[in-house]
Amino acid sequence: MEFFIAQILTGLANASSLFLVACGLSLIFGVTRIVNFAHGSLYMIGAYTGYTLMQVLPGAIGFWAAIILAGLVVGIVGVLIEILVLRPVYRAPELFQLVATFGVILVIQDLALMIWGPQDLLGPRAPGLRGVVRILGEPIPKYDIALLIITPIIALALWYLMTQTRMGVLVRAATQDREMVGALGVNQAWLFTGVFALGSALAGLGGALQLPKGGADLLMDFNILAPVFVVVVIGGMGSLPGAYLAAIIISVLNVFGVTYLPQSTLVLMFVVMIVVLMIRPYGLFGREEVAGEHGQVGEPERPIKPASSVMRGIVVVLLIGFVFLPLGGSSYSLVFVTDMLIFCLFAASLHFLLGTGGLVSFGHAAYFGGGAYIAALLITYSETPMEIAFVLAPFGAGLTALAIGWVCLRLTGVYFAMLTLAFAQLVWSLVFQWGSVTGGDDGLVNIWPAEWLKPTVTYFYFVLILSVAGILLLRHVQHSPFGFALRAARDSHRQAEATGINTRQIQLIAFGFAGFMGGLAGAMFVFSKGSVFPNELEIARSFDALIVVFLGGVKTLAGGVVGAGFFKGLEETLLRFEYWRLLMGLLIIFIVIAAPEGIVGSLRKGAERIGLRRVENQ
Amino acid sequence: MTSVLETKHLTKSFGAIMAVDDVSFGLKKGELLALIGPNGAGKSTCFNMLMGQITETSGEVFLEGQKINGLLPRQIWRKGVGRTFQITSTYSSMTVIENVQMALLSHHNEILRIFSYATLKYREEAMALLEMVNMADQADRHCAVLAYGDLKRIELAIALAHDPSVLLMDEPTAGMAPKERVELMQLTAKIVEDRDVSVLFTEHDMDVVFANAHRIMVLNRGRLIAEGNSEDIRNNSLVQDVYLGGGSVFANEPSAKHA
Numbered sequence: 053m054e055f056f057i058a059q060i061l062t063g064l065a066n067a068s069s070l071f072l073v074a075c076g077l078s079l080i081f082g083v084t085r086i087v088n089f090a091h092g093s094l095y096m097i098g099a100y101t102g103y104t105l106m107q108v109l110p111g112a113i114g115f116w117a118a119i120i121l122a123g124l125v126v127g128i129v130g131v132l133i134e135i136l137v138l139r140p141v142y143r144a145p146e147l148f149q150l151v152a153t154f155g156v157i158l159v160i161q162d163l164a165l166m167i168w169g170p171q172d173l174l175g176p177r178a179p180g181l182r183g184v185v186r187i188l189g190e191p192i193p194k195y196d197i198a199l200l201i202i203t204p205i206i207a208l209a210l211w212y213l214m215t216q217t218r219m220g221v222l223v224r225a226a227t228q229d230r231e232m233v234g235a236l237g238v239n240q241a242w243l244f245t246g247v248f249a250l251g252s253a254l255a256g257l258g259g260a261l262q263l264p265k266g267g268a269d270l271l272m273d274f275n276i277l278a279p280v281f282v283v284v285v286i287g288g289m290g291s292l293p294g295a296y297l298a299a300i301i302i303s304v305l306n307v308f309g310v311t312y313l314p315q316s317t318l319v320l321m322f323v324v325m326i327v328v329l330m331i332r333p334y335g336l337f338g339r340e341e342v343a344g345e346h347g348q349v350g351e352p353e354r355p356i357k358p359a360s361s362v363m364r365g366i367v368v369v370l371l372i373g374f375v376f377l378p379l380g381g382s383s384y385s386l387v388f389v390t391d392m393l394i395f396c397l398f399a400a401s402l403h404f405l406l407g408t409g410g411l412v413s414f415g416h417a418a419y420f421g422g423g424a425y426i427a428a429l430l431i432t433y434s435e436t437p438m439e440i441a442f443v444l445a446p447f448g449a450g451l452t453a454l455a456i457g458w459v460c461l462r463l464t465g466v467y468f469a470m471l472t473l474a475f476a477q478l479v480w481s482l483v484f485q486w487g488s489v490t491g492g493d494d495g496l497v498n499i500w501p502a503e504w505l506k507p508t509v510t511y512f513y514f515v516l517i518l519s520v521a522g523i524l525l526l527r528h529v530q531h532s533p534f535g536f537a538l539r540a541a542r543d544s545h546r547q548a549e550a551t552g553i554n555t556r557q558i559q560l561i562a563f564g565f566a567g568f569m570g571g572l573a574g575a576m577f578v579f580s581k582g583s584v585f586p587n588e589l590e591i592a593r594s595f596d597a598l599i600v601v602f603l604g605g606v607k608t609l610a611g612g613v614v615g616a617g618f619f620k621g622l623e624e625t626l627l628r629f630e631y632w633r634l635l636m637g638l639l640i641i642f643i644v645i646a647a648p649e650g651i652v653g654s655l656r657k658g659a660e661r662i663g664l665r666r667v668e669n670q
Numbered sequence: 671m672t673s674v675l676e677t678k679h680l681t682k683s684f685g686a687i688m689a690v691d692d693v694s695f696g697l698k699k700g701e702l703l704a705l706i707g708p709n710g711a712g713k714s715t716c717f718n719m720l721m722g723q724i725t726e727t728s729g730e731v732f733l734e735g736q737k738i739n740g741l742l743p744r745q746i747w748r749k750g751v752g753r754t755f756q757i758t759s760t761y762s763s764m765t766v767i768e769n770v771q772m773a774l775l776s777h778h779n780e781i782l783r784i785f786s787y788a789t790l791k792y793r794e795e796a797m798a799l800l801e802m803v804n805m806a807d808q809a810d811r812h813c814a815v816l817a818y819g820d821l822k823r824i825e826l827a828i829a830l831a832h833d834p835s836v837l838l839m840d841e842p843t844a845g846m847a848p849k850e851r852v853e854l855m856q857l858t859a860k861i862v863e864d865r866d867v868s869v870l871f872t873e874h875d876m877d878v879v880f881a882n883a884h885r886i887m888v889l890n891r892g893r894l895i896a897e898g899n900s901e902d903i904r905n906n907s908l909v910q911d912v913y914l915g916g917g918s919v920f921a922n923e924p925s926a927k928h929a
Contacts (some may be wrong), residue, residue, distance in 0.1 A: 533782070533791065536764070536781075537781035550747060
C-alpha cells in the first residue's frame with residue numbers, strides 16, 4: 053500500500069511538465085487550429101535556457117527565477133515564430149502550417165546544437181530540495197513534492213486566466229468560433245500571437261521545471277512530442293482540464309508500467325489512448341470537430357487529366373537516363389538513385405492517401421518500416437527465401453494498414469491524424485521494446501537479397517522497375533473509377549453517401565492499398581541496406597514523407613514523386629554542411645511561405661502566368 | 671391510386687421539441703408534391719428522415735410498399751430514390767460531366783474497379799443527362815468555377831443518374847435568382863412528365879409552389895395543417911394565419927410566441 057501511494061505521488065510529480073507542455077499545445081490548437089509540431093522544441097529551449105540561467109543566477113531565488121525567466125524567453129521565441137513563420141501561412145492550404153512548424157523544429161535543433169553543444173546537460177538540483185522525504189516509509193524526492201504543489205497552482209492560475217479574465221474569455225470564444233470573434237472587432241492577429249506566446253511560455257516552463265529530474269538534451273524535442281500528443285488527444289483538443297487529467301493518467305500509468313511491465317511502458321501509453329478514443333472519439337473533454345472546420349482552404353483542386361505529351365516526354369527521358377546510369381555513373385550514384393526511387397514510391401503512396409483520399413496520415417512510416425521489418429523477421433527467423441519474404445512484406449504492411457485504418461477511420465480531421473500517429477508509435481514502441489525478437493535498438497542485420505539480385509547494378513534495375521511500376525500504378529488508380537470514388541468521398545462525403553458510395557469502405561481500401569505500397573518500398577529498402585533499425589518506424593520518418601508530399605504539392609498528381617526527388621537531392625547536397633538541418637529548416641519554411649501550392653503547383657501557376665500553359669476553365 | 675412513397679405517423683423529437691409530429695402522407699406516381707411551411711416547421715427534418723440522414727423517433731416510411739426507414743442514405747438511393755440538397759453538394763475537384771459519371775459508375779457498381787479510366791465510362795449517358803438540365807455546353811468545365819444555379823442543375827442531373835422512381839428536392843430554388851427559380855421548376859415539371867418520376871420538394875418561394883406543384887401540403891410546428899391544390903391552400907384560413915402571422919395555430923398557445 054505504501055509503495056502504491058509512493059508510486060502515485062511520483063506519477064503526479066512527473067505529470068507536471070507533461071501537463072504544462074500539453075496544455076500549451078492544446079491552447080494553441082484550440083484558437084489557431086494549428087497542431088504545433090515545434091512544441092517539443094520550445095520545451096527543449098525552455099530546458100536549455102533554464103540551465104544556462106541557473107548557472108548565472110545564484111541560490112534558491114536564482115533557481116526559481118531562472119525557471120520563470122526561461123518560460124518568458126520561450127514565450128518571446130514563440131512570438132517570433134508566430135509572426136515570422138505562421139502568420140504568412142494561416143491562409144495556406146489545410147495542414148500546410150504543419151510543414152512550417154516542422155521546419156522550425158529543424159532550425160531549433162541546429163541552433164541548440166550551436167549554442168549548447170552536443171553533450172547532454174545534467175540538470176542542477178534545486179537548492180534546498182536536494183534530499184528525500186519519507187512518506188509512509190517510502191522515499192520521495194523533495195523536488196517531487198515541490199512539483200506536486202506547483203502544478204495545481206499553475207493549473208489554478210490558468211483556470212483563473214481562462215475563466216475570469218478578458219483574455220481568457222476571448223480565447224475561449226475564439227476556440228468556439230473565431231470568425232465570430234473577429235466579426236466582433238477583436239484583433240485576431242494579436243489574439244493568435246498572444247495565445248501562441250502563452251502556449252510557448254508554458255512549454256518553456258515545463259522544460260525548465262523538469263531540469264532537476266531530466267536535464268537537457270537534443271533529443272528531448274521529439275521524445276516529448278508523442279506523450280504530449282497522446283495527452284492532448286486523450287484529454288480532448290483544446291481542453292485544459294482534459295490535458296491535466298490525461299497528463300496524470302499517462303504519468304501515473306507510466307510509473308506503474310516501469311514497475312510491473314518494464315517491457316511495455318511505451319506501448320501502454322498508446323494502448324490507453326486507443327482505448328479512450330474508441331470509447332470517446334473526441335477525447336475525455338473534447339467536443340466533436342464540426343466537419344468542414346478543417347475544410348480545404350485556398351483554391352479548390354483542379355480536375356485531373358492524363359499527363360500531357362510534354363510531361364510524358366520528360367518522364368521518358370528521365371527513365372532512359374536511369375536505365376543507362378549503370379554505364380556511366382559511379383556505384384555511389386547507383387546507391388543514391390536506388391534510395392531516391394524507394395523514397396519516391398514511399399512518398400507517392402502517402403500522397404495517394406493524403407492528396408486523392410484527403411486522409412492526412414501522420415504515421416505512414418508504420419507501413420514503410422513495417423514492410424521492412426516483416427521481410428527482415430521472415431529472413432531472420434524462418435529462413436524464408438528472399439523472394440517470398442519480399443512478396444509477403446507488402447501484404448503484411450497492407451493488412452496492418454487495414455487494421456489500423458479500420459480503427460482510425462472512425463475519426464476525421466486532426467483526430468484522425470493523431471490516431472494514425474499514435475498507431476505508428478505503437479508499432480515503433482513494439483519493435484523498440486521487444487528486443488528479444490526485433491533486436492530492439494540494434495535492429496536486424498544481414499538481410500541481403502537473393503544471390504541473383506546481389507550485384508548493385510541488378511538490384512538497381514530491380515528497384516527501378518518496381519518503383520516505377522508502383523508509382524505508375526498509384527497514378528493510374530487515381531484515374532480509375534476507384535480513384536474517382538475516393539476523391540468523391542473527400543470532396544463531398546454527403547453527396548457520395550447519397551449516391552450509393554460506401555465512403556468508409558472506399559477509404560479503408562485506399563488506406564490498405566497505400567500501406568501495401570509503403571510496405572513494398574520498405575521491402576526494397578531493407579534488402580538494399582541489408583539491415584533495418586527502429587528509426588525507420590519513427591515519427592521523423594513519417595514526417596519526412598509528409599514534408600515531401602506538401603513540398604511537392606498535395607493538390608497535384610505528381611506532387612509526391614517530385615517532392616521526394618527534390619528532397620532527396622536537397623538532403624544529399626545539404627548533408628555536406630555541418631548545420632544542414634538549419635539550412636533545410638529555413639528552406640522548408642521559405643518554400644511554405646513563398647510557394648504554398650508546392651513545387652508542382654507553383655510551376656504550373658508560373659507556366660500559366662507567362663503563357664506557356666493554357667489557363668483552364670476561366 | 672397507390673402511393674410510391676408513403677409515411678405513416680412519422681415523428682421526430684429533439685428532447686421536448688416535436689420537430690415532426692405524427693406526419694402521414696403519400697406521394698402519388700407522377701406527382702409533383704410540395705411540402706411548405708414557415709421556418710422551423712420541420713420540413714428539413716422530415717426530408718432527412720425520408721433519406722435516412724436522421725433516425726425517426728417513431729413512425730414508418732414506405733417505398734412502393736417496402737419499409738425503408740432504418741436504411742442508410744446510400745441504401746435508400748439504391749432502392750431508387752434520388753435527392754438534391756438545400757445547399758449544393760458537388761465534387762469540386764471534378765468537371766461537370768465527371769460529377770455525373772461518378773453517380774453513373776456508382777449506379778452500375780463499378781466504383782471498385784481500378785483498371786479502367788473513369789472519364790471514359792458512361793460519357794454518353796452523362797451527356798444525355800446534362801442535356802436534359804441544359805448543362806451540356808459546360809460539360810468539361812471545372813465544377814468549382816460555376817455559378818450556384820448551374821450547380822443546382824448539375825445536382826439534378828446527378829440525382830437522376832440512376833433513373834429514380836422518386837426524387838426528393840430540398841429547397842431546390844434556394845439561393846437562386848427569380849428567373850432561375852422559374853426555369854428550374856419548369857425543368858422539374860418537365861422531368862416529371864418525361865421520365866415517370868414522382869417528386870417531393872420543399873420550398874420557400876410561394877410563387878414557385880403555386881405555379882408548379884400538383885398538390886401542396888403545409889407543415890407548421892411539426893404537424894400537417896393543410897393539404898390540397900393551389901386554390902385550396904391559398905384560401906385556407908389556417909395557412910393564411912401561419913404565413914401572415916394572424917395569430918396562434920394552436921388554441922392553447924399565446925400568439926405572441928409565434929413571430
